[in-house]
Amino acid sequence: MEKFTTHTGRAVPLRRSNVDTDQIIPAHWLKKVTRSGFEDGLFEAWRKDESFVLNLPERQGASVLVAGPEFGTGSSREHAVWALQNYGFQAVVSSRFADIFRGNSLKNGLLTVVLPQETVEALWALTEADPTAEITVDLEAREVRAEGITAPFELDDNVRWRLLNGLDDISITLQNEADVAAFEAKRPSFKPRTLPVV
Amino acid sequence: MGRTLAEKVWDDHVVRRAEGEPDLLYIDLHLLHEVTSPQAFDGLRLAGRPVRRTDLTIATEDHNTPTLDIDKPIADPVSRVQLETLRKNAEEFGVRIHSLGDVEQGVVHVVGPQLGLTQPGMTVVCGDSHTSTHGAFGALAFGIGTSQVEHVLATQTLPLAPFKTMAITVEGELPEGVTAKDLILAVIAKIGTGGGQGYVLEYRGSAIRSLSMEARMTICNMSIEAGARAGMIAPDRTTFDYLQGRPHAPQGEDWDAAVAYWETLATDEDAVFDAEVFIDAAELTPFVTWGTNPGQGAPLGANVPNPEDFADPQERIAAENALKYMGLEAGTPLREVKVDAVFVGSCTNGRIEDLRAAAAVLDGRRIAEGVRMLVVPGSVRVALQAVEEGLDKVFTAAGAEWRHAGCSMCLGMNPDQLAPGERCASTSNRNFEGRQGKGGRTHLVSPQVAAATALVGRLAAPADLTDNVAVEV
Numbered sequence: 087m088e089k090f091t092t093h094t095g096r097a098v099p100l101r102r103s104n105v106d107t108d109q110i111i112p113a114h115w116l117k118k119v120t121r122s123g124f125e126d127g128l129f130e131a132w133r134k135d136e137s138f139v140l141n142l143p144e145r146q147g148a149s150v151l152v153a154g155p156e157f158g159t160g161s162s163r164e165h166a167v168w169a170l171q172n173y174g175f176q177a178v179v180s181s182r183f184a185d186i187f188r189g190n191s192l193k194n195g196l197l198t199v200v201l202p203q204e205t206v207e208a209l210w211a212l213t214e215a216d217p218t219a220e221i222t223v224d225l226e227a228r229e230v231r232a233e234g235i236t237a238p239f240e241l242d243d244n245v246r247w248r249l250l251n252g253l254d255d256i257s258i259t260l261q262n263e264a265d266v267a268a269f270e271a272k273r274p275s276f277k278p279r280t281l282p283v284v
Numbered sequence: 285m286g287r288t289l290a291e292k293v294w295d296d297h298v299v300r301r302a303e304g305e306p307d308l309l310y311i312d313l314h315l316l317h318e319v320t321s322p323q324a325f326d327g328l329r330l331a332g333r334p335v336r337r338t339d340l341t342i343a344t345e346d347h348n349t350p351t352l353d354i355d356k357p358i359a360d361p362v363s364r365v366q367l368e369t370l371r372k373n374a375e376e377f378g379v380r381i382h383s384l385g386d387v388e389q390g391v392v393h394v395v396g397p398q399l400g401l402t403q404p405g406m407t408v409v410c411g412d413s414h415t416s417t418h419g420a421f422g423a424l425a426f427g428i429g430t431s432q433v434e435h436v437l438a439t440q441t442l443p444l445a446p447f448k449t450m451a452i453t454v455e456g457e458l459p460e461g462v463t464a465k466d467l468i469l470a471v472i473a474k475i476g477t478g479g480g481q482g483y484v485l486e487y488r489g490s491a492i493r494s495l496s497m498e499a500r501m502t503i504c505n506m507s508i509e510a511g512a513r514a515g516m517i518a519p520d521r522t523t524f525d526y527l528q529g530r531p532h533a534p535q536g537e538d539w540d541a542a543v544a545y546w547e548t549l550a551t552d553e554d555a556v557f558d559a560e561v562f563i564d565a566a567e568l569t570p571f572v573t574w575g576t577n578p579g580q581g582a583p584l585g586a587n588v589p590n591p592e593d594f595a596d597p598q599e600r601i602a603a604e605n606a607l608k609y610m611g612l613e614a615g616t617p618l619r620e621v622k623v624d625a626v627f628v629g630s631c632t633n634g635r636i637e638d639l640r641a642a643a644a645v646l647d648g649r650r651i652a653e654g655v656r657m658l659v660v661p662g663s664v665r666v667a668l669q670a671v672e673e674g675l676d677k678v679f680t681a682a683g684a685e686w687r688h689a690g691c692s693m694c695l696g697m698n699p700d701q702l703a704p705g706e707r708c709a710s711t712s713n714r715n716f717e718g719r720q721g722k723g724g725r726t727h728l729v730s731p732q733v734a735a736a737t738a739l740v741g742r743l744a745a746p747a748d749l750t751d752n753v754a755v756e757v
Contacts, residue, residue, distance in 0.1 A: 103598040108716040117362040119322035162413040164429035190429035276538040279339040
């Protein structure tokens with residue numbers, strides 16, 4: 087996973103709630119067997135509309151998505167996170183994220199920041215009025231900053247530590263392999279197996 | 285203080301608990317399918333890691349599989365590559381797989397329970413949000429992303445953030461014609477698509493106790509549509525009876541030991557839930573969705589709502605967008621909404637009971653002119669059972685198409701899709717924009733409502749039918 091410390095960039099204000107992962111990346115894109123090449127599928131249906139915010143010239147190169155509540159609901163597809171990252175987003179701000187999407191994002195170094203809806207509204211107002219306005223997402227200080235806005239956010243210490251250092255979850259777990267083996271030795275015999283015992 | 289079902293299952297799977305770290309949980313069963321696993325296997329290869337427990341892992345092909353001409357090569361080259369990738373990965377890493385054409389193939393959440401692999405008190409994961417289905421057995425079951433799939437393949441564990449508990453208590457008797465699907469759609473409309481966020485839901489109360497395992501699976505399946513981490517139902521005699529004799533159910537002394545353990549899992553009387561929701565079963569009616577998220581639903585007897593009636597500005601905008609996308613006008617009675625297609629199937633409603641329910645409504649009748657109806661069994665086993673009971677003949681005689689098993693039109697990754705603008709009454713779980721095909725419009729319904737709708741050509745319940753003629757609305 088790539089490290090995330092702090093990021094400053096222009097924003098895409100997305101005034102929609104319940105942006106589900108089928109909108110973020112439609113199912114037909116999920117046939118790909120790689121983690122890259124999803125950028126053209128991001129919000130594919132909405133991008134057919136020229137006036138969709140992502141298509142506006144002043145939003146090109148923006149890297150912080152500011153979205154409505156319940157962002158990332160629906161399918162567990164991690165492709166949604168990859169599509170946002172492949173497109174160039176480094177952080178997503180919303181008042182509420184769906185659990186699985188949030189977990190996926192933090193495992194890939196896409197920082198999802200929860201801020202109160204009033205702050206999201208303020209960020210929308212700022213970045214709609216001035217498309218060149220920049221937003222800083224500072225993980226070290228756990229703070230989002232923009233002109234006239236300073237908003238602290240919460241993030242679990244352990245998750246933050248892994249993001250700041252770009253640590254791989256699997257390697258961390260494998261350091262505790264002895265605990266896993268000890269647990270396995272005590273599992274009841276009635277638990278099912280998918281393969282015959284050899 | 286007592287513990288809830290979810291807390292008991294969690295506690296029994298903690299491999300490691302340390303200050304400042306998420307609990308590391310052991311995973312009893314890992315289900316795989318072709319869509320969310322290729323990148324995880326790539327990760328293992330890159331790091332030179334094996335699958336730790338191939339004997340707790342099983343793969344099936346479902347999302348991409350065609351439901352016609354399954355004996356011919358898969359026409360879509362990209363789908364074919366994805367299925368071939370799963371087959372190669374399964375072979376290379378020693379994972380059991382049920383491929384297209386195999387008698388145990390089917391939708392992953394139908395296959396696990398029917399094999400008896402899903403049992404009470406287990407932890408079950410899959411790279412698919414509808415893994416919540418398995419909670420119907422009193423298992424803690426949840427969908428995970430591909431990074432977590434790789435983590436489970438490599439370690440058979442997952443580090444997990446703590447959850448909160450919510451009781452959804454449904455007391456009373458479901459009225460005639462009201463099903464588990466109507467109940468869960470009503471729950472989601474009540475608590476919202478984010479209402480379950482951070483919670484494991486436990487469905488309880490007399491109405492839940494009286495449900496079959498199939499109906500319980502329908503309910504737990506859609507827990508994710510309320511944003512929940514998982515949904516669970518305490519195991520009881522219904523659960524044990526369903527399991528006994530299945531290929532992977534415990535046998536002999538193991539069975540006795542297992543049942544003794546399973547009986548300890550129910551939520552203690554003095555346990556406290558973090559949140560509680562109460563529903564009176566008697567007040568429920570057939571329920572359908574009118575919008576583009578599963579929380580945008582209403583009783584079939586209601587009208588399409590007016591966005592201006594929503595107090596919350598976000599909900600109002602969402603309703604406006606939804607009506608525009610769905611091509612609906614506020615105030616239209618839902619029973620007047622005409623459909624082009626009907627889909628019966630999916631991990632929500634693709635089990636034998638669902639097919640029986642739809643067939644019972646269709647028996648001896650013809651679907652409306654101009655309506656296309658697809659019936660897609662959830663697994664090959666379900667299909668075989670349906671054929672044995674003659675249900676396939678009921679469907680085809682009514683004018684419906686009887687297809688092979690798979691996810692099919694639930695998400696349109698295979699050729700089964702809606703055309704732009706087409707409207708479908710669907711027994712699946714998501715009415716998102718474009719979910720069943722670009723520009724397609726989805727109304728989520730029960731199998732009974734799906735069948736009645738196919739007959740009438742408009743959203744309808746079986747009670748609206750007289751012989752083959754719909755009662756005027």
